[in-house]
Amino acid sequence: MDFIAEQLKKEIEGFKREIQAEKIGTVLEVGDGIMRIAGLGDVFSQEMLEVEADGGNVSAIAFNLEEDTVGAIVLGNSQNVKEGDIVKHTGRVLSIQAGDELLGRVIGPLGNPLDGRGPIFEKGKGIFMAVERKAPSVIVREPVNTPLHTGIIAIDSMIPIGRGQRELLIGDRQIGKTSIAIDTIINQGRDSRYPTPVCIYVAIGQKESKVAKIVQTLKEAGADAYTIVVSASASSSASLLFLAPYAGAAIGEYFMEQGKDALVIFDDLSKHAWAYRELSLLLRRPPGREAYPGDIFYLHSRLLERAAKLNKEHGGGSLTAIPIIETQLGDVSAYIPTNVISITDGQIYLEPELFYQGVRPAVNVGLSVSRVGSSAQTKAMKKVAGKLRLELAQFRELAAFAQFASDLDESTQKRLRRGRALVELLKQKERSPMPFERQVLLLFAGTQGFFDDISPENLSHTGKKFLEYMEKLHESDIVGTIRETGEFPEDLQEKTKKAIEEFLKMSD
Amino acid sequence: MTTISNRQYAEALLKTLGEAPHKNHPVLFKRFLLLLRRRRDSHRLDRILALVEQLFLKEKKYRKVVIESPYDDPQGITREIKKIMGEHIFVQHKKNPALLAGVRLWIDSDIVIDASARRRVLNLFA
Numbered sequence A: 001m002d003f004i005a006e007q008l009k010k011e012i013e014g015f016k017r018e019i020q021a022e023k024i025g026t027v028l029e030v031g032d033g034i035m036r037i038a039g040l041g042d043v044f045s046q047e048m049l050e051v052e053a054d055g056g057n058v059s060a061i062a063f064n065l066e067e068d069t070v071g072a073i074v075l076g077n078s079q080n081v082k083e084g085d086i087v088k089h090t091g092r093v094l095s096i097q098a099g100d101e102l103l104g105r106v107i108g109p110l111g112n113p114l115d116g117r118g119p120i121f122e123k124g125k126g127i128f129m130a131v132e133r134k135a136p137s138v139i140v141r142e143p144v145n146t147p148l149h150t151g152i153i154a155i156d157s158m159i160p161i162g163r164g165q166r167e168l169l170i171g172d173r174q175i176g177k178t179s180i181a182i183d184t185i186i187n188q189g190r191d192s193r194y195p196t197p198v199c200i201y202v203a204i205g206q207k208e209s210k211v212a213k214i215v216q217t218l219k220e221a222g223a224d225a226y227t228i229v230v231s232a233s234a235s236s237s238a239s240l241l242f243l244a245p246y247a248g249a250a251i252g253e254y255f256m257e258q259g260k261d262a263l264v265i266f267d268d269l270s271k272h273a274w275a276y277r278e279l280s281l282l283l284r285r286p287p288g289r290e291a292y293p294g295d296i297f298y299l300h301s302r303l304l305e306r307a308a309k310l311n312k313e314h315g316g317g318s319l320t321a322i323p324i325i326e327t328q329l330g331d332v333s334a335y336i337p338t339n340v341i342s343i344t345d346g347q348i349y350l351e352p353e354l355f356y357q358g359v360r361p362a363v364n365v366g367l368s369v370s371r372v373g374s375s376a377q378t379k380a381m382k383k384v385a386g387k388l389r390l391e392l393a394q395f396r397e398l399a400a401f402a403q404f405a406s407d408l409d410e411s412t413q414k415r416l417r418r419g420r421a422l423v424e425l426l427k428q429k430e431r432s433p434m435p436f437e438r439q440v441l442l443l444f445a446g447t448q449g450f451f452d453d454i455s456p457e458n459l460s461h462t463g464k465k466f467l468e469y470m471e472k473l474h475e476s477d478i479v480g481t482i483r484e485t486g487e488f489p490e491d492l493q494e495k496t497k498k499a500i501e502e503f504l505k506m507s508d
Numbered sequence B: 001m002t003t004i005s006n007r008q009y010a011e012a013l014l015k016t017l018g019e020a021p022h023k024n025h026p027v028l029f030k031r032f033l034l035l036l037r038r039r040r041d042s043h044r045l046d047r048i049l050a051l052v053e054q055l056f057l058k059e060k061k062y063r064k065v066v067i068e069s070p071y072d073d074p075q076g077i078t079r080e081i082k083k084i085m086g087e088h089i090f091v092q093h094k095k096n097p098a099l100l101a102g103v104r105l106w107i108d109s110d111i112v113i114d115a116s117a118r119r120r121v122l123n124l125f126a
Helices: A002-013 A153-158 A177-188 A208-220 A238-257 A269-282 A296-304 A335-343 A352-356 A379-385 A388-402 A410-426 A436-447 A456-473 A475-485 A490-507 B006-019 B022-038 B042-059 B075-085 B117-124
Strands: A021-031 A034-039 A047-053 A056-065 A069-074 A086-093 A095-098 A127-130 A168-171 A198-204 A227-232 A261-267 A318-326 A346-350 B063-069 B089-095 B102-107 B111-116
Touching (some): A021 A069, A069 A238, A095 A238, A127 A238, A153 A379, A153 A388, A153 A410, A153 A436, A168 A177, A168 A335, A177 A198, A177 A261, A177 A318, A177 A346, A198 A208, A198 A238, A198 A269, A208 A227, A227 A238, A238 A261, A238 A269, A238 A296, A238 A318, A296 A318, A318 A335, A346 A352, A379 A388, A379 A436, A388 A410, A388 A436, A410 A436, A410 A456, A436 A456, A436 A475, A456 A475, A456 A490, B022 B042, B042 B063, B063 B075, B102 B117
Parallel strands (some): A168 A346, A198 A227, A261 A318, B063 B089
Antiparallel strands (some): A021 A034, A021 A086, A021 B111, A034 A069, A056 A069, A095 A127, B063 B102, B102 B111
16 A cells, blocks of 8 residues: 555656657557557567557567558567557667676576576666667777687687687587587686686577576586576577577677677577578568578578677677587588578588597587688697698598508508597597697697507596696696797797606606 | 458559449449458458548548547547547547546547556556
């Protein structure tokens, strides 16, 4: 009663006589998350609409502007909306509140908290970022020049990712795509050479149990302090699945414009394309190839173009995007995969054959590429990884040949031993991202042939012991130097060689 | 079969009825319904008729005003509105007790002036 009296008092004190004329529309039909509206002749595309439904106002976005009607996607519960309900336009576009308060939280695509920890922002705090925004122009950008270490040796050495790059993770289901993404997030907290970026994991159409497991994994690794999870689960409507990646990008842009680095992972854009196809078919947009609408390329290009490295005049921040695409039976030439491959600055292709052979992460180094390349690598890594891809390619050719040859000369056998050792060194367990200085030491030992005579079964254990040895006895003079300077000069290489020889003598 | 929009149907019907004498209107209308059935567009009839009304009023330079109020037939309001908007208005009254008090005016079906107590109460507790 007191509350009502208080509200009435406020209303009387602030009583205004003005009555406004508003342009409105009426709902003609509603269902499956979309509705058709008559009227609203001056509505803008992507404008937010408010439907005065029985259970309270429901938000929608104007999508199709047709001759007599407006097609809109419903953002709330469309079951409350009925034919004849009044629709008003708001004059604004959909935006999401962004701020440091989001760190460690799980939110929906509209910014509502999903983790049961209560409201995120206090009244008046947080900045509203438009979910759909224009990508930064050419003038405000600068070339990608800072590494984003994933902690995965195969990627950081041969397919390096830089801050501000778009690198696609593509492969069949259950091949390790999400695993690589999560390890990348965890490694950001362990990479002490570069500032820790804000990580945003956008789950599109994932099972809620999977998202819960990911949140738990990040918490256990201490990564939740710098991670935001945006989740539109499999039970969400197509409109929320459609909006989720844009919401994630908007949050990333907030941090980028503050001069910070941000990493956004879209898991996965295949489901995003399916949701957009569903909306477009329901709105009766003409279907094209595989029933996707004609602007399916633009759907992803305008999203991924928002990843950028800004120049110093504009804060120097960056937004790195790692979109994930799920292929069917390894078909990278399908419609959506080829679209996204042509948009991104490279792809990491995960192959089922390698996975089942036990090579995990199952990265096919031959088909994977990073178009940014060594600009996104430390000098130390450049030195040791320079010949790695070539040596592996030569090994693969020789290995095929060696199956049929009985008597091989010494140099061929040496190459085969080297190749086997390198393949073993590149194998890595889940949730074990490796800081780049350790990767440099391991790859240096491998490419210099120190591990050639160790059997592949023992190599993983030997590598682990070697790194422990280096950290115990050579932390300040070798490991720490590589970490701090990012370089691996000749004298340090000589010192490292001596250290490796001593280690191998001790192991014998 | 070519798709015909609601507006095209409405314009065709209006023109046909406009050019024919009044006594032929029922027959013409029946033929129109058969045409819709043949083209499987019967479900669009109510929208087409709403457009016909809109186009007819626009042609005659009339505006349609629907007065929604919780009371019975507010003649006083009708007179006031005619004074403000001129005589070329077509007024309909709709009784809606949910408004509690005041009136809600719908002008040409796409502008609403909501001076009802219901709106104030909803804003109060929004």
